[in-house]
Amino acid sequence: MLEIVHDFDEVVDRRGSDSKKYSLYPEDVIPMWIADTDFKSPQPVVEALVKRMQAGIYGYTPTSERLKIAAARWQKLRFGWDVDPAAVEYIPGVIAGVISAVRAFSQPGDNIVVQSPCYPPFSDLADHNGRHLLRNRLVRKNDRFEIDFEDFEAKIADSRTKLFILCNPQNPSGRVYTREELIRLGELCLRHHIIVLADEIHADIVFDKRKHIPFASLSTEFAQNCISFMNPSKTFNVPGFRTAVFIAKNPILKEAVHQIIVDNKAIGENICGTIALCAAYEECGYYADQLVAYLQSNRDYAEERLGKIKGVIPSRLEGTYLMWLDCRGLEMSQKELDRFFVDRVKVGLNSGTTFGPECEGFLRMNIACPRATLTKALDRIEAAVMSL
Numbered sequence: 191m192l193e194i195v196h197d198f199d200e201v202v203d204r205r206g207s208d209s210k211k212y213s214l215y216p217e218d219v220i221p222m223w224i225a226d227t228d229f230k231s232p233q234p235v236v237e238a239l240v241k242r243m244q245a246g247i248y249g250y251t252p253t254s255e256r257l258k259i260a261a262a263r264w265q266k267l268r269f270g271w272d273v274d275p276a277a278v279e280y281i282p283g284v285i286a287g288v289i290s291a292v293r294a295f296s297q298p299g300d301n302i303v304v305q306s307p308c309y310p311p312f313s314d315l316a317d318h319n320g321r322h323l324l325r326n327r328l329v330r331k332n333d334r335f336e337i338d339f340e341d342f343e344a345k346i347a348d349s350r351t352k353l354f355i356l357c358n359p360q361n362p363s364g365r366v367y368t369r370e371e372l373i374r375l376g377e378l379c380l381r382h383h384i385i386v387l388a389d390e391i392h393a394d395i396v397f398d399k400r401k402h403i404p405f406a407s408l409s410t411e412f413a414q415n416c417i418s419f420m421n422p423s424k425t426f427n428v429p430g431f432r433t434a435v436f437i438a439k440n441p442i443l444k445e446a447v448h449q450i451i452v453d454n455k456a457i458g459e460n461i462c463g464t465i466a467l468c469a470a471y472e473e474c475g476y477y478a479d480q481l482v483a484y485l486q487s488n489r490d491y492a493e494e495r496l497g498k499i500k501g502v503i504p505s506r507l508e509g510t511y512l513m514w515l516d517c518r519g520l521e522m523s524q525k526e527l528d529r530f531f532v533d534r535v536k537v538g539l540n541s542g543t544t545f546g547p548e549c550e551g552f553l554r555m556n557i558a559c560p561r562a563t564l565t566k567a568l569d570r571i572e573a574a575v576m577s578l
């Protein structure tokens with residue numbers, strides 16, 4: 191069978207298509223903030239959806255066994271991790287699932303540890319649920335962020351710490367943790383009785399022939415102490431369907447999260463989401479491979495161009511399509527930097543301080559767009575910084 195070749199160069203006009211990304215900034219600003227891609231979803235996903243939508247009846251859905259099998263199969267196929275479909279459960283989104291786990295395994299006043307800079311919904315969910323977020327700050331060594339294990343252990347040793355939210359690949363630093371780093375984190379968590387919530391939503395997108403290692407695949411003990419979260423949304427550009435999964439090999443942990451989900455009536459799958467997830471995970475490995483190759487060349491191109499712009503230092507992206515830019519060399523406050531990018535550069539990025547108080551002077555840039563769009567944005571950054 192001939193492999194489909196996806197056209198990632200195709201520029202799709204997303205305005206008027208219910209896009210959050212394209213609704214925040216004025217029309218003359220290139221939006222490169224929220225983490226969805228500007229690429230069309232794979233053709234098998236589109237065709238499966240069109241076929242089902244033509245039925246004209248969209249009633250309540252039963253629990254989909256096919257969804258569990260497809261998600262388990264993807265873990266085995268892409269990462270070599272054996273998952274029993276019975277360990278998989280539907281959730282409407284990774285963050286909704288993480289919140290359910292936070293409620294299942296901690297009480298108001300307890301601590302949750304994350305690595306910082308951290309994806310803003312982690313701090314929001316701690317705030318909204320009366321938990322304290324403890325930031326284990328990643329330490330920048332040259333262009334790479336590294337884990338401060340001493341600080342990590344001090345934070346998880348606190349008697350009020352109950353959970354560690356591992357984000358790997360890490361948003362926004364772009365780190366893909368090594369086997370050694372994951373084992374060290376996992377052993378410390380076991381020693382201090384800390385449950386690991388592993389957000390692996392960016393797992394498919396790792397560069398330079400790296401392999402993503404599911405945290406729970408590292409040992410039986412880790413698997414028993416962990417809930418893993420996945421969503422095909424980042425890879426296949428289907429976040430609008432609100433369909434993700436969690437994987438829990440420990441039936442006690444699984445049941446505890448399940449109960450919170452049931453209590454919130456957050457059960458009942460989305461017809462489109464289930465179809466998209468199944469078509470993507472069953473038929474679209476080709477798309478994931480081509481996407482990673484395209485993004486890697488976007489990364490190389492962006493790094494090369496940004497490397498020549500004085501005052502802006504991109505971090506080396508090992509995974510994800512979210513580039514973390516150190517703009518402190520431009521000597522602006524965060525507020526001035528944010529305004530400069532929207533008003534003068536005309537490129538809409540995420541503000542650094544939303545990822546942590548230590549991130550003043552940083553920005554996050556989403557490079558999951560056709561090369562023509564990326565080129566236009568980099569031209570604008572170059573010209574505006576030169577004019578300073």
Ligand SMILES: Cc1ncc(COP(=O)(O)O)c(C=O)c1O
Nearest residue numbers: 225283284285309361391421434
């Ligand atoms: C690390 C991480 N986790 C979770 C999400 C959101 O997942 P969901 O839409 O499934 O809640 C994102 C989206 O950018 C993300 O980067």
